[in-house]
Amino acid sequence: MSNWYNKLMEYFPEREMKSKEHFEKLLQEKQEIYQIMDDPDYIIVYFEQLDYIFIDYMLVKGNTRGKGVGSTALNEIKKKGKAIILEVEPITFEDPDSEKRVRFYHRNDFLKMDSIGYERIHMVSNELNIMDIYCWSPECVTEQWVLDRMKKIYTDVHAFQGKEIYGRDPQPVSDVLWLRESLEASKIIV
Numbered sequence: 001m002s003n004w005y006n007k008l009m010e011y012f013p014e015r016e017m018k019s020k021e022h023f024e025k026l027l028q029e030k031q032e033i034y035q036i037m038d039d040p041d042y043i044i045v046y047f048e049q050l051d052y053i054f055i056d057y058m059l060v061k062g063n064t065r066g067k068g069v070g071s072t073a074l075n076e077i078k079k080k081g082k083a084i085i086l087e088v089e090p091i092t093f094e095d096p097d098s099e100k101r102v103r104f105y106h107r108n109d110f111l112k113m114d115s116i117g118y119e120r121i122h123m124v125s126n127e128l129n130i131m132d133i134y135c136w137s138p139e140c141v142t143e144q145w146v147l148d149r150m151k152k153i154y155t156d157v158h159a160f161q162g163k164e165i166y167g168r169d170p171q172p173v174s175d176v177l178w179l180r181e182s183l184e185a186s187k188i189i190v
Helices: 002-011 020-029 069-078 097-107 143-158 162-166
Strands: 034-038 042-048 052-060 083-088 116-121 128-130 132-136 177-179
Touching (some): 002 034, 002 042, 002 052, 020 034, 020 162, 052 069, 069 083, 069 097, 083 143, 116 132, 116 143, 132 143
Antiparallel strands (some): 083 132, 116 177
């Protein structure tokens, strides 16, 4: 576990990382649905359900960035024919790569779910973590559909055994995810 975990730790800020114990429990207890693709060029950690895949972490290794590796990896996942949901840090001046990541997902046909609000206190760093939700789908889905899956993702992945691992209860899902405007939730994503 340590090689891919160490690579993720080098790239992602602490406020976005799970503890090693959290990863171990997910991989052990949800081994059929929480998995890792550890390729020489990239790492993808994902949670797969019948109708969608949540990409928890995606890292294209340094020397292969900008060479189409990330798009190729996403296309492999798209071949499963399921919607793909992921969290992306909003564009900030403090992180020049944030704009590159957003452009990358737009180039790969992901749409930002503008009506979904997502803010949580990170279990490791205790920092406020504000993320945007993006989705790609081979079929029409609504932002409400994406929100409903994000609630399951939060509960089954991010908050999974939070009390046992971190010694405190995770935030209630209703405090973490919400619709900004109910009319937007009916927007159809193709």
